[in-house]
Amino acid sequence: MHTLKFTTLAAIAALALAGCSDNDNDHGPVVAPLPPVQPAPPIPQLAPAVGATLGACEALASRITYPEAVITSATSIAAGTLTIAGKPVGQHCLVTGQLARRTSPVDGQAYAIGFEMRLPQNWNGRFFYQANGGVDGSVVTATGPVGGGGPLDNALNQGFAVISSDAGHQAPTPFFGIDPQARLDYGYQAVGKLTPMAKNIIQTAYGKGPDRSYIGGCSNGGRHAMVAAARYADQYDGVLVGNPGYRLPLAALANIAGGKTYASLASTPGDLTTGFTQAERALVSNAVLGKCDALDGAADGLVQDTGACQKAFDLNRDVPTCSGARNGSCLSADQKTKIAGLFSGAKTESGATIYTSFPWDAGLATAGWASWKFGAPIDRDSGAVAFIWSVPPFDRATFNGRDFVLNANLDALLARINATSSTYPENAMSFMTPPNASNLGTLKNRGAKMMVYHGTSDPIFSSNDTTVWYEQLRAANGSDASNFARYFPVPGMNHCSGGPSTDQFDMLTPLVNWVEKGQAPDSVTASARGAGNAGGVNGDLPAGWSASRTRPLCAYPKVARYNGSGSVEDAANFSCQ
Numbered sequence: 001m002h003t004l005k006f007t008t009l010a011a012i013a014a015l016a017l018a019g020c021s022d023n024d025n026d027h028g029p030v031v032a033p034l035p036p037v038q039p040a041p042p043i044p045q046l047a048p049a050v051g052a053t054l055g056a057c058e059a060l061a062s063r064i065t066y067p068e069a070v071i072t073s074a075t076s077i078a079a080g081t082l083t084i085a086g087k088p089v090g091q092h093c094l095v096t097g098q099l100a101r102r103t104s105p106v107d108g109q110a111y112a113i114g115f116e117m118r119l120p121q122n123w124n125g126r127f128f129y130q131a132n133g134g135v136d137g138s139v140v141t142a143t144g145p146v147g148g149g150g151p152l153d154n155a156l157n158q159g160f161a162v163i164s165s166d167a168g169h170q171a172p173t174p175f176f177g178i179d180p181q182a183r184l185d186y187g188y189q190a191v192g193k194l195t196p197m198a199k200n201i202i203q204t205a206y207g208k209g210p211d212r213s214y215i216g217g218c219s220n221g222g223r224h225a226m227v228a229a230a231r232y233a234d235q236y237d238g239v240l241v242g243n244p245g246y247r248l249p250l251a252a253l254a255n256i257a258g259g260k261t262y263a264s265l266a267s268t269p270g271d272l273t274t275g276f277t278q279a280e281r282a283l284v285s286n287a288v289l290g291k292c293d294a295l296d297g298a299a300d301g302l303v304q305d306t307g308a309c310q311k312a313f314d315l316n317r318d319v320p321t322c323s324g325a326r327n328g329s330c331l332s333a334d335q336k337t338k339i340a341g342l343f344s345g346a347k348t349e350s351g352a353t354i355y356t357s358f359p360w361d362a363g364l365a366t367a368g369w370a371s372w373k374f375g376a377p378i379d380r381d382s383g384a385v386a387f388i389w390s391v392p393p394f395d396r397a398t399f400n401g402r403d404f405v406l407n408a409n410l411d412a413l414l415a416r417i418n419a420t421s422s423t424y425p426e427n428a429m430s431f432m433t434p435p436n437a438s439n440l441g442t443l444k445n446r447g448a449k450m451m452v453y454h455g456t457s458d459p460i461f462s463s464n465d466t467t468v469w470y471e472q473l474r475a476a477n478g479s480d481a482s483n484f485a486r487y488f489p490v491p492g493m494n495h496c497s498g499g500p501s502t503d504q505f506d507m508l509t510p511l512v513n514w515v516e517k518g519q520a521p522d523s524v525t526a527s528a529r530g531a532g533n534a535g536g537v538n539g540d541l542p543a544g545w546s547a548s549r550t551r552p553l554c555a556y557p558k559v560a561r562y563n564g565s566g567s568v569e570d571a572a573n574f575s576c577q
């Protein structure tokens with residue numbers, strides 16, 4: 001595997017060099033002799049973390065000293081003050097503060113990187129950076145999510161020291177984007193600044209720094225983690241990436257394009273939900289199930305072979321076309337053309353591709369799907385594009401989200417996302433995305449590991465975008481990245497949770513076992529959250545499912561296939577193939 005990789009790279013390098021030479025016009029490419037093949041160094045096995053006990057909590061407020069950090073409190077939190085799935089979280093110390101207080105020379109507002117750390121009394125020797133979602137702007141309780149919906153455990157409860165931050169601005173609104181430095185902190189620099197500070201605080205609290213460090217999150221948090229895997233690979237041993245909006249500005253612009261399209265299909269002007277009604281979405285969902293459900297061996301309401309489904313389903317062929325008025329039992333010809341166009345990848349007015357395609361899946365009839373497609377363009381994406389990612393930002397005084405979407409010039413917005421200026425020298429795609437998403441050599445070669453999951457019915461960040469990225473990562477690693485990075489599509493799951501899916505799982509524990517024990521995960525068992533689930537009930541579950549259905553989530557490209565006998569409610573009767 002490594003021999004193949006180095007031989008291939010050497011050959012490509014030689015061809016590229018030859019192609020660039022000045023004198024090859026008459027003779028064609030001259031292939032230089034290949035250098036001797038060097039075996040790749042073995043990937044090191046990292047040692048397991050060793051725990052320690054916290055000293056006095058309140059005294060930390062004065063004992064922590066770190067450049068530009070202001071500690072505002074250190075408070076002992078009794079066991080049971082926080083709970084997870086009804087269970088008490090153990091005693092810990094809550095440290096709050098701010099890093100890098102400043103006043104913006106551009107908008108005159110005060111900024112800082114606000115944070116809290118929760119330091120368990122009985123520490124497992126590990127650090128967890130909790131990367132948060134949305135546009136950040138609030139310090140979410142630092143419990144350390146382990147993935148999926150309705151988690152039954154969290155990193156804090158498992159003994160990790162956890163940090164959470166607002167990523168450099170103090171309101172969950174997009175207007176911080178007017179300040180250039182706040183853009184960069186949100187994009188990547190808050191993680192870069194907080195990570196060494198957090199390790200320093202852990203050193204002060206426990207008398208030693210963390211043996212092993214992890215970063216994880218979903219949505220924008222998945223993006224933070226994916227960016228950290230590229231930019232701060234020297235700082236992290238394990239990276240947990242959920243539904244990454246790793247090309248977030250483009251995903252948001254594509255969703256604005258979608259909003260504009262659904263508005264053009266709306267039977268009630270201005271009400272985007274009437275462009276593709278719940279009945280019509282249920283019709284399409286059932287048609288997808290009809291063509292794709294059994295491809296994995298079980299007609300169980302889950303499309304597990306997502307790749308095969310894209311070849312098997314055709315919206316135009318498999319859904320009736322209305323002969324009269326729309327009534328929920330058909331789609332109009334205009335709907336078919338425009339909706340199929342959005343699924344195949346939104347484009348600008350001039351035909352430029354904005355973002356990737358979305359896979360057909362059964363999860364598009366849910367309320368969550370509708371909220372992202374019909375509400376978010378106006379409520380969320382418009383402001384983010386206008387103020388965080390556009391150069392120059394739009395005028396806050398005259399901004400209106402609905403008008404912004406309905407009157408959007410997508411070509412002009414795409415240009416603004418890629419633009420720079422003297423005030424905003426780094427463009428949105430630079431500060432929001434990994435510098436080279438498929439180059440994770442630093443992470444790989446130091447023995448760090450990465451686990452990625454993505455719901456196949458995610459309506460805002462397409463799992464196809466993650467699949468394309470993972471294929472690029474495989475190609476950059478001799479066609480196999482599974483020795484350091486694995487990708488687990490979650491059939492039917494919407495954005496980070498929900499959807500007709502088994503969305504309850506813990507990816508952090510298998511990640512730790514991979515990093516520290518060398519136990520590579522081939523699959524992760526996930527559960528449905530039906531009636532009585534301790535983590536909360538998933539209202540999107542179909543009526544026919546067992547409340548406690550389980551499934552293996554399989555490492556891509558394998559998919560869960562029914563073994564042919566036994567209950568379809570039990571993961572034991574499915575295999576990753």
Ligand SMILES: [Ca+2]
Pocket residue numbers: 292293294295296297298299300301302303304
């Ligand atoms: Ca199935």
